[in-house]
Amino acid sequence: xxxxxxxxxxxxxxxxxxxxxxxxxxxxxxxxxxxxxxxxxxxxxxxxxxxxxxxxxxxxxxxxxxxxxxxxxxxxxxxxxxxxxxxxxxxxxxxxxxxxxxxxxxxxxxxxxxxxxxxxxxxxxxxxxxxxxxxxxxxxxxxxxxxxxxxxxxxxxxxxxxxxxxxxxxxxxxxxxxxxxxxxxxxxxxxxxxxxxxxxxxxxxxxxxxxxxxxxxxxxxxxxxxxxxxxxxxxxxxxxxxxxxxxxxxxxxxxxxxxxxxxxxxxxxxxxxxxxxxxxxxxxxxxxxxxxxxxxxxxxxxxxxxxxxxxxxxxxxxxxxxxxxxxxxxxxxxxxxxxxxxxxxxxxxxxxxxxxxxxxxxxxxxxxxxxxxxxxxxxxxxxxxxxxxxxxxxxxxxxxxxxxxxxxxxxxxxxxxxxxxxxxxxxxxxxxxxxxxxxxxxxxxxxxxxxxxxxxxxxxxxxxxxxxxxxxxxxxxxxxxxxxxxxxxxxxxxxxxxxxxxxxxxxxxxxxxxxxxxx
Amino acid sequence: xxxxxxxxxxxxxxxxxxxxxxxxxxxxxxxxxxxxxxxxxxxxxxxxxxxxxxxxxxxxxxxxxxxxxxxxxxxxxxxxxxxxxxxxxxxxxxxxxxxxxxxxxxxxxxxxxxxxxxxxxxxxxxxxxxxxxxxxxxxxxxxxxxxxxxxxxxxxxxxxxxxxxxxxxxxxxxxxx
Numbered sequence: 001x002x003x004x005x006x007x008x009x010x011x012x013x014x015x016x017x018x019x020x021x022x023x024x025x026x027x028x029x030x031x032x033x034x035x036x037x038x039x040x041x042x043x044x045x046x047x048x049x050x051x052x053x054x055x056x057x058x059x060x061x062x063x064x065x066x067x068x069x070x071x072x073x074x075x076x077x078x079x080x081x082x083x084x085x086x087x088x089x090x091x092x093x094x095x096x097x098x099x100x101x102x103x104x105x106x107x108x109x110x111x112x113x114x115x116x117x118x119x120x121x122x123x124x125x126x127x128x129x130x131x132x133x134x135x136x137x138x139x140x141x142x143x144x145x146x147x148x149x150x151x152x153x154x155x156x157x158x159x160x161x162x163x164x165x166x167x168x169x170x171x172x173x174x175x176x177x178x179x180x181x182x183x184x185x186x187x188x189x190x191x192x193x194x195x196x197x198x199x200x201x202x203x204x205x206x207x208x209x210x211x212x213x214x215x216x217x218x219x220x221x222x223x224x225x226x227x228x229x230x231x232x233x234x235x236x237x238x239x240x241x242x243x244x245x246x247x248x249x250x251x252x253x254x255x256x257x258x259x260x261x262x263x264x265x266x267x268x269x270x271x272x273x274x275x276x277x278x279x280x281x282x283x284x285x286x287x288x289x290x291x292x293x294x295x296x297x298x299x300x301x302x303x304x305x306x307x308x309x310x311x312x313x314x315x316x317x318x319x320x321x322x323x324x325x326x327x328x329x330x331x332x333x334x335x336x337x338x339x340x341x342x343x344x345x346x347x348x349x350x351x352x353x354x355x356x357x358x359x360x361x362x363x364x365x366x367x368x369x370x371x372x373x374x375x376x377x378x379x380x381x382x383x384x385x386x387x388x389x390x391x392x393x394x395x396x397x398x399x400x401x402x403x404x405x406x407x408x409x410x411x412x413x414x415x416x417x418x419x420x421x422x423x424x425x426x427x428x429x430x431x432x433x434x435x436x437x438x439x440x441x442x443x444x445x446x447x448x449x450x451x452x453x454x455x456x457x458x459x460x461x462x463x464x465x466x467x468x469x470x471x472x473x474x475x476x477x478x479x480x481x482x483x484x485x486x487x488x489x490x491x492x493x494x495x496x497x498x499x500x501x502x503x504x505x506x507x508x509x510x511x512x513x514x515x516x517x518x519x
Numbered sequence: 520x521x522x523x524x525x526x527x528x529x530x531x532x533x534x535x536x537x538x539x540x541x542x543x544x545x546x547x548x549x550x551x552x553x554x555x556x557x558x559x560x561x562x563x564x565x566x567x568x569x570x571x572x573x574x575x576x577x578x579x580x581x582x583x584x585x586x587x588x589x590x591x592x593x594x595x596x597x598x599x600x601x602x603x604x605x606x607x608x609x610x611x612x613x614x615x616x617x618x619x620x621x622x623x624x625x626x627x628x629x630x631x632x633x634x635x636x637x638x639x640x641x642x643x644x645x646x647x648x649x650x651x652x653x654x655x656x657x658x659x660x661x662x663x664x665x666x667x668x669x670x671x672x673x674x675x676x677x678x679x680x681x682x683x684x685x686x687x688x689x690x691x692x693x694x695x696x
Binding site for chain 2 (some may be wrong): 430
């Protein structure tokens with residue numbers, strides 16, 4: 001058994017290497033950090049325990065030092081053991097990993113089943129220039145493998161090696177790439193984001209959770225210290241909140257300014273979150289894949305094979321529209337991934353807050369020959385409005401109004417009226433936004449409410465078609481069309497029955513006659 | 520590769536809406552109705568047995584709830600049976616050279632069409648009741664995800680196996696896995 005860490009030059013003799021390897025000792029840091037992360041995540045459950053023993057702790061402050069010391073050494077022991085039990089082996093065309101302190105796991109992953117390779121560089125790997133290599137498979141989320149620490153060069157080399165192997169196995173031999181030229185050098189940067197772009201992105205998009213999520217264990221402390229700070233500068237919250245002492249308009253002003261301050265804080269947090277995740281963003285393209293690199297503390301590298309791209313989504317919320325910015329999403333196969341958040345999700349590449357012209361270029365690059373920017377959209381039927389107004393808004397509205405009238409509550413009556421009008425306007429906006437278009441190669445869908453999102457996908461990527469029609473819709477010659485892609489379903493409601501048939505028959509014909517691969 | 524992009528008259532494309540469809544097995548509807556009656560009947564019997572057993576005295580609230588429970592149980596059983604009576608004959612399927620379709624729904628009609636080329640894997644499912652009456656369900660999975668599994672229920676077992684074999688033998692499933 002090889003007890004030495006993998007040397008940087010090890011990648012040269014990677015083929016036919018059958019020895020179990022241990023990681024570089026720097027991985028201990030990684031294991032410790034992930035243990036801390038798990039602990040922090042479970043901190044919420046420990047709060048009652050702290051609350052109970054709080055008095056005892058304050059009574060004997062001397063106790064805290066051994067407790068913290070004990071916790072720390074447990075953590076260190078865990079990290080050391082994790083390091084000790086983690087071994088991996090690179091065979092001709094598969095990677096094997098043995099890991100786990102209590103629950104042992106043995107992963108055997110053939111290169112051909114690897115869908116995605118993500119290089120991640122947490123901040124504590126920066127100095128030594130190590131990376132963490134995450135290998136995703138198409139199937140379950142459980143089967144994913146992580147090679148926790150590798151020198152950057154070796155990581156890159158292994159990545160190229162796996163990708164090359166994959167291509168070989170699937171019979172795709174690219175003549176452009178000779179084995180001597182490193183693929184890296186052929187990379188072409190398509191887009192970069194400056195700090196200014198990221199600030200705009202933070203303002204227009206809610207990225208607060210990035211910070212809030214990290215700060216979750218400290219909420220209690222924060223609210224406590226904020227209250228004591230306010231008190232120290234002469235504002236007593238409790239006195240203000242017992243509103244008998246002050247006039248209602250004063251109270252209203254307080255509430256308003258408090259809301260403004262909170263909004264401002266949230267925006268600042270959101271900007272910080274945006275910079276944290278997208279700092280130094282580059283989107284580049286190699287001969288067959290997109291590569292996204294970004295991150296302030298943890299640098300992440302996500303790559304996506306061009307042929308895997310299913311749909312391009314051009315998202316614009318109302319604030320984005322005012323500032324003329326667009327969030328562009330490149331989405332690939334989405335099955336098997338559950339509850340992953342938007343940014344950590346390696347199945348999507350998000351290009352944050354790009355300008356109109358850049359967005360057009362990127363979409364043109366992703367799907368050459370598409371007419372998203374010039375195409376004319378067909379609106380959906382007005383009966384869409386009728387269904388939502390009559391089936392949902394009207395019954396609820398009549399019920400609430402009659403209750404309010406019966407009980408003679410006129411303030412509530414006005415609130416219900418205003419709310420109903422607002423909801424009706426929103427439904428109207430929804431209808432206004434919804435539209436579709438198609439040409440020989442692509443289907444385009446426009447939808448949204450206050451903002452507008454455009455979806456564009458090649459017809460031959462369709463996985464399944466659905467034709468939906470209620471009895472009433474049939475009488476009016478209307479139907480709803482749903483097209484399933486590997487990245488998810490796309491619905492076009494309330495279009496004419498003839499167009500729906502045409503869309504579906506056309507898609508099926510294209511899929512079945514051209515027999516192009518979807519991945 | 521030679522590139523061709525000849526114009527195709529849209530009217531001449533094979534149309535999903537004009538395709539003849541086939542009914543499910545004749546056993547499907549009776550099985551569903553009998554099963555519904557059996558389940559709700561059993562619930563009603565259990566409630567009645569508990570209500571009138573001589574072993575212990577029931578809580579006052581349970582005695583009051585008994586007629587309500589019976590009413591809910593019987594109405595639900597009846598409604599679901601009636602639904603099966605009308606909706607089950609409307610479930611139809613069709614197998615074409617290149618795809619497989621399934622139509623269902625009483626008020627909200629829905630036709631799903633799954634190109635065979637895009638099928639990832641395929642299963643014939645037989646639950647205990649289905650085994651008893653000799654029926655099977657054909658399940659087809661695409662890359663669209665597990666929530667969009669295409670299923671044809673109520674097929675004769677032999678037919679389900681034949682359809683499975685047809686799809687497996689299809690040259691597209693063989694070349695694309």
